[in-house]
Amino acid sequence: MALTFKHLFRKNITTQYPEKRLQMSRRIRGQQFVWRSDLCTGCATCAKSCPHGIIQIVTSKNGDNKYVMDKMEFDTGRCMFCGLCVEVCPFNALYMGRSYEQARYSRRLLWADKEILMSPDNEPSAYGHPELEGQIPEQTLLVYGQISKEMTAKDDN
Ligand code: SF4
Ligand code: SF4
Structure with missing residues (x-):
């Protein structure tokens, strides 16, 4: 009593x-990703490291013999948000997002394409990127x- x-x-x-x-x-592995297309080289290391194989990348070569990302998509409905893809990116082009409210009525809507991954509304987490910690509220x-x-x-x- x-x-x-x-x-x-x-x-x-x-x-x-x-x-x-x-x-x-600050290091939350939220239910979204933040992708910096300007830093991405199309190396596909993230896609190869994903245990679920849910990252789809299609590239083509431009005149400078560099890859252009024609397609970059995550099937977040099958993602376990382990963060491996973020950890292995050699060019700091990929971040976990901070949002944890991504419920949708259809699994189809859980696909994150380039526009969603690059949305200015996405807040990057400091998971795998400790340099961001100072900019994120406690x-x-x-x-x-x-x-x-x-x-x-x-x-x-
Ligand atoms: S967080 Fe894990 S499961 Fe999700 S896309 Fe990245 S490597 Fe794959
Ligand atoms: S590992 Fe990084 S640089 Fe390579 S394709 Fe993925 S996001 Fe782009």
């Missing part, structure tokens, strides 16, 4: 999702006191 009473009178440490959202880890911790303070600050904005 002592334990029950202790929890009965303490402040809530839960949040009313989706009205309120916690700040996720995680909200589920610790009594801190959470109420941070969520109150968000409510005020």
